[in-house]
Amino acid sequence: MPFALITLVTVVDINVPPDVHLGPFLVAAPAMAASFTGPRMTAFVGAVAVLAQALVAAARTDLTDLNHTYQIIALTLISAFVTLFAHLRERNEKAVTQLRSVAEAAQRVVLRPLPVRSGPLRIASVYLAAEAEAQIGGDLYAAARTTDGTRLIIGDVRGKGLAAIGEAASVLGAFHALSRQEWRLPDLVAHLEVSVAPDQNCAFHEGEDGNGTDAQEIAESFVTAAVLDIPDGTAELRLVSCGHPPPLLLRAGEAIPLRVRAPAPPLGLAHLLVSDHTAETFAFDVGDTLLLYTDGVIESRDRSGDFYPLPERAASRCGQAPDSLLKSLCADLVRHAGGRLGDDAALVAVERLPAPGGDTRVTTAG
Known part of the structure; x- marks a missing residue:
């Protein structure tokens, strides 16, 4: 030219x-x-x-x-x-x-790819970052293998930007370290709370912009999370919810919210609210699919201001494999939001397959 x-x-x-x-x-x-x-x-x-x-x-x-x-x-x-x-x-x-x-390399280290297979589970995950040029933000998920099952966490850090990424990295690091020690699920969540809770002895520290941040602002940092333990040998799952949206159990054309009776406060707020971490048990049989998500999914609005109806859209896709399910839901979510999300969104789909005859090896993507 x-x-x-x-x-x-x-x-x-x-x-x-x-x-x-x-x-x-x-x-x-x-x-x-x-x-x-x-x-x-x-x-x-x-x-x-x-x-x-x-x-x-x-x-x-x-x-x-x-x-x-x-x-x-x-x-x-x-x-x-x-x-x-x-x-x-x-x-x-x-x-x-x-x-x-x-x-990109740092983001891949922080948010590791989930295994495609973990014992009798088939897993898929997707992360939709709201910020341009970003692959992750304040949402998080991870999976860890134990001697008799699989543990999962999905969470959402309050806030956005680099501070949220740092908080997410802290939670994920603590989850992987604690899962290797095979704590009971309530004990694991209690230790996660300790890793997120602010230092009450620190009344003042320097922020990224050079301005002081007082203890009240530190105390406002928290992470909503759902932590799950899925045994290999029994058709059930155990769930501790820390202020996180309830997972959806997709079964027979229905999307059933797994609401716990006694949810714990978000991680980082237990020092303000007296609460125990209680694990509740739900049925999770062969052929069922568990859908975990963050509030960036259900709080996404269309042009008329309506929230994304995740339970309805997920129920209409019952029977799909986890990767196909998430691909379809993400395309539908982006269309609903007009092509741009207002907040980070993460989804994890877990399908229980027939037990592989005692084989508990984990096959990782790539």
Whole structure:
């Protein structure tokens, strides 16, 4: 396009009446090249444009004509300027590419892929980040293998941005470490609470912006979470809910919310509210699918302000494999939200398959 523009302007400028000058349009060629090519090609386009302006001057008058002399000088200076711009743009793009690759690697470390198989369970997960160029945010999920089953956590950190990612990383790290010790589920959640609870001895600390953050603001940090234990050998699951939306059990065309009778407060708030962590048991038989999600899913609104009806949409997709179920739900959710989510959204689907004859190995995607 830049060379076609130079050719067109040159031919027309030579053939128009003497009082018409189209040479200034040649500056568009190097400016156009600087927007999508490197500095060398931009400089080459600029040199070609200057030569074309000199050709026009020689054809119409001569190179010493004052008007054409100033046009050549101006075109040379502008070409040098946009070449410098192309150099800076290319350097910044390389830096952004490097930062993006580092950020993607860090995000993959924080939010590890869930196993495709864990004993008799088939698992799929998806994360939809609200922020551009982000793969994760304040939502979290993880799975851990125990000697006789699988443990899962899904949660949502209050807030957004880097602070929420850091809090999510803290919870996930504690979950993996504690699951390896195979605590009872209520004890595991109690230890997670300790890992999230603010330091009450710290009355003041420096925030990311250099401003002080007092103890009240620290205390407002919390994480809603649902922690589950799914044994291999029995058709049930145990659930501790810490202020998180109830999982949905998909069975026979229905989406049944698993509501606990005594939910615990969100992680990080137990020091403000007196409550025990109690695990409640629900049936989870072969062929059932468990759907875990964060509030970014159910609080997504369409143009008329209606929330996304997850139970209805999930019930209509009973019988689908976990990966197909999540793919279908995510496409439907994005359509409902008009193409852009207002908050991070995470979903995990778990299907119980027939027991694989004592084989409890975990097969991981990729």
